[in-house]
Every structure is written in C-alpha cells, then in structure tokens.
Amino acid sequence: MRKTMVILISLLFVSAAIALAGCQEKKVVEENNGVVKISVGYLPTDHHAALFVACYHPEIFKKYGIYLKEVEPKKKYELYKNDKKIADIELYLIKTGGADIMNLLAQGKLDIGLNGVPPAVFYIDKGCNGKIIMCLQGEGSAVVVRKDIPANNWQEFVNWIKEQYKEGKQVKIGHPLPTSIQYVMIKDALKASGISYTENPNEKAMVLLVNCKGQGSMPQMLSQKQLDAVIAWEPMPEILKSKGVGKAIVYSQDLPKSNGGTWKNHPCCCVVASEKSLKEKRDAIITFAKLLRYATEEINKNRDLAAEASTKWLGVDENVEKESVKYIKYDWRIETFLPGILEFVKAMNNQGLMKNMLKDVSDEKAKEVIFDFNAYNEIKS
Structure with a gap:
C-alpha cells in the first residue's frame, strides 16, 4: 500500500511539472x-x-x-x-x-x-x-600568415616556426577568442606538428597564442607585424588576402589532428x-x-x-x-x-x-x- 502511494505521489509530481511547463508557455504567449x-x-x-x-x-x-x-x-x-x-x-x-x-x-x-x-x-x-x-x-576557417613569411603551406610554416625558435624568436599567432573553434583547432594542429605553445607572454615556447578578442583587429595586427599569423573564420581570410596583408596557407579542413588525420568535414x-x-x-x-x-x-x-x-x-x-x-x-x-x-x-x-x-x-x-x-x-x- 505504501509503495502504491509513493508511485501515485511521484506521478502527481511529474504531471504537475508537465502542466507547469505548459502553463509557462501558455502564459508567455497569452501575455x-x-x-x-x-x-x-x-x-x-x-x-x-x-x-x-x-x-x-x-x-x-x-x-x-x-x-x-x-x-x-x-x-x-x-x-x-x-x-x-x-x-x-x-x-x-x-x-x-x-x-x-x-x-x-x-x-x-x-x-x-x-x-x-x-x-x-x-x-x-x-x-x-x-x-x-x-x-x-x-x-570555413583558415590560417593566414603575413605575406613576407616564406611559407605557402602548413608544413612550411611549421618548419619556419622551428627555425625562428632556433634563433631565439617566438612566433605569434592570433585567434578570435578562447574556446572558439579556431582556438581549439590551432592548439590541436600545433600539438599534432610537435610545436610547443603558450598563452602567457612570459613563458618560453615556440608559439605565443594571442587573443584578438574578435577578428576586427587582425588586419592591422598583421600589417604592423604585431602578429605573424592568424587563424580566422570567413570572410576574414579572404579579406586579408584581398588587402595584400596575408596569404592563406591552409584551410581548416586540412589542418592536422593530434590523434591522426585531418579535420576534413569538421563542424x-x-x-x-x-x-x-x-x-x-x-x-x-x-x-x-x-x-x-x-x-x-x-x-x-x-x-x-x-x-x-x-x-x-x-x-x-x-x-x-x-x-x-x-x-x-x-x-x-x-x-x-x-x-x-x-x-x-x-x-x-x-x-x-x-x-x-x-x-x-x-x-x-x-x-x-x-x-x-x-x-x-x-x-x-
């Protein structure tokens, strides 16, 4: 009997919750x-x-x-x-x-x-x-490097990063915002290519990842050599190309994944x-x-x-x-x-x-x- 009562009470609570949700929607609409x-x-x-x-x-x-x-x-x-x-x-x-x-x-x-x-x-x-x-x-995203950098594909860019590091120089790559798809992908691609990175300008690593807080500042930061490269969503890569500021060396679907392969058909x-x-x-x-x-x-x-x-x-x-x-x-x-x-x-x-x-x-x-x-x-x- 007690078990039956518990079940009935539970059902009443469920029914009340459903009714409340329906009432909320009805109230919003009626108002x-x-x-x-x-x-x-x-x-x-x-x-x-x-x-x-x-x-x-x-x-x-x-x-x-x-x-x-x-x-x-x-x-x-x-x-x-x-x-x-x-x-x-x-x-x-x-x-x-x-x-x-x-x-x-x-x-x-x-x-x-x-x-x-x-x-x-x-x-x-x-x-x-x-x-x-x-x-x-x-x-629909791409890695764009400054036009004066001697790299035309991802592997050439990786090799250039390593050369810069040997000379004591840190390469700076901009991204739109932490947790953005571009942020996640560039970190994964760098890891796949054996490139160390940091987000702290005081830490030693081959690459410093820079939060651009959006993409509006990217053309200026590239043209003024504050950044060596950016990873950006469209149409920014094509804008940078049209302005002569940079060149797209790899589109996002062709970036390497740290667990093998590429990001082809990525969401x-x-x-x-x-x-x-x-x-x-x-x-x-x-x-x-x-x-x-x-x-x-x-x-x-x-x-x-x-x-x-x-x-x-x-x-x-x-x-x-x-x-x-x-x-x-x-x-x-x-x-x-x-x-x-x-x-x-x-x-x-x-x-x-x-x-x-x-x-x-x-x-x-x-x-x-x-x-x-x-x-x-x-x-x-």
Whole structure:
C-alpha cells in the first residue's frame, strides 16, 4: 500500500511539472496576444548566411509557410507561420566570438545563439542549460600568415616556426577568442606538428597564442607585424588576402589532428537554444530554426544567395564574398557533423577545457548532454 502511494505521489509530481511547463508557455504567449519575443545572437560571418538570406528574401520562404517581415534592418523582424505572426525576432550582433554569445545565453539574455560548436560545448559543460538543436555549416576557417613569411603551406610554416625558435624568436599567432573553434583547432594542429605553445607572454615556447578578442583587429595586427599569423573564420581570410596583408596557407579542413588525420568535414557553427526558452517559446523557436533549415537548403540550390546576402549584410566586397563561400560547407543536419562534434569534445578534453558535465564522458553521454534531439526531430519534420 505504501509503495502504491509513493508511485501515485511521484506521478502527481511529474504531471504537475508537465502542466507547469505548459502553463509557462501558455502564459508567455497569452501575455503578448499570441506573440513571443525571441532574441538571437549571431557573429559577423558568412557562416550565418542562412540568417541573412532569410531576412533579405522573405518571398522565397512563403512557399514553406514560414517567413520574416522586416521591421528594422538587421535588428528587428516579425516571424510568420501560415501567415500568422507568432514572434518578434530581435537580432544581436556579437563581434567578439561565440563564447560571448554563449555567456549571454547562460545569463538568460539570449534565447538562441548562432555560434561555433566548441564554445557551445564549453558552456554546456559548465551547465549553462543550453542545447544544440541543429547545425548551420562546417569548415570555413583558415590560417593566414603575413605575406613576407616564406611559407605557402602548413608544413612550411611549421618548419619556419622551428627555425625562428632556433634563433631565439617566438612566433605569434592570433585567434578570435578562447574556446572558439579556431582556438581549439590551432592548439590541436600545433600539438599534432610537435610545436610547443603558450598563452602567457612570459613563458618560453615556440608559439605565443594571442587573443584578438574578435577578428576586427587582425588586419592591422598583421600589417604592423604585431602578429605573424592568424587563424580566422570567413570572410576574414579572404579579406586579408584581398588587402595584400596575408596569404592563406591552409584551410581548416586540412589542418592536422593530434590523434591522426585531418579535420576534413569538421563542424563549425550551430544553433543553440536555452532550455528555458525551449520550454516557454517552443513553437516559435522550432519555427525559426526550420526557417534557417530552409534557407540553408536554398543556399545549396543557389550559392550566389549566400554571397549576395553576406555582401550586403557584412559590407564586404562582392568578389571577396564569392571567394569566401567556396570554403564553407552549408548543412543544417546534425548527423552530417556528429562525428566531428564528438571529435571536438575529445580534443577539448585533451586540452583540459572540459571540467564538469563532459569531462572524460562516453560518446553516448556526450550526445545526451549536448543535444536536444526531440527539438531537432521537430525541425526535421
């Protein structure tokens, strides 16, 4: 009898929790006449061309029954589903990197973040209550060295670093931000090539890794020889090439991995949603994610859409953008990049970045912690 009572009480608690979650979503919707507000953080990159295309070309997406209506360019949009407004979308440009987007998500200031997999994984490990619900693209970064450096590929650059070290010189390589995908990849590539590195300017090592706090300062730092090289996301590598400041010696998919092979077909940017927002604004978030899915599919039918929208949105030369998008693999499907995402978890464990929920976990546990596959299945449907 006592066991039966315990089971009944447990069921009541579960039912109450489900009802409360439903009430929260209903309350948010009712308070705004059926419309919720979704705040979205993104980066200044053509990796996020799906967002730009969706904003600039609502006419393309009306056939899907989901589209945006512009209120304030690059900032405010209305999201429509079956010709009914369901959300106000507010866009926030975060110039520094995905780590800052994830920090804002953790603070409850953003509902959705468009950012790299490593910062998402790093903050999820810390318990930020966010989940990856879909991917955006893969690859799309490069190592760019100053044009006067006698190296035209990764191995030549490695040899040059070793020569500099013999002469008592330390090579400086800039990256956008700690835990960025570029940060994780350059550390792993240096390790694979037997190059010692440090982030402390007072420590002795072949390479000093420099936090550029975004990518805006990279052209100046290279041209003034404050840095010898950078690892950057597109379109910065093509911008540096077009300015004559540097030359791309290796694209990210060809960088060596410390456990062998290269990073071919590696993931880059994804869509992360806060778990609280998924409960309270689920329909709007899934609908917005579906729009990004459809935009990605349209880009793959016509790559010029990505170049044209990114040129307008980012203010980059059209020829630079047309070159840039060649190096980006647009794909929203988690299964395409899942092996690479799990590879990043391992690499970040090796670098001591995983300290909590993802420390030394199995692949199955990592998937459980990182993804919301229920949301992803809704986006797929």
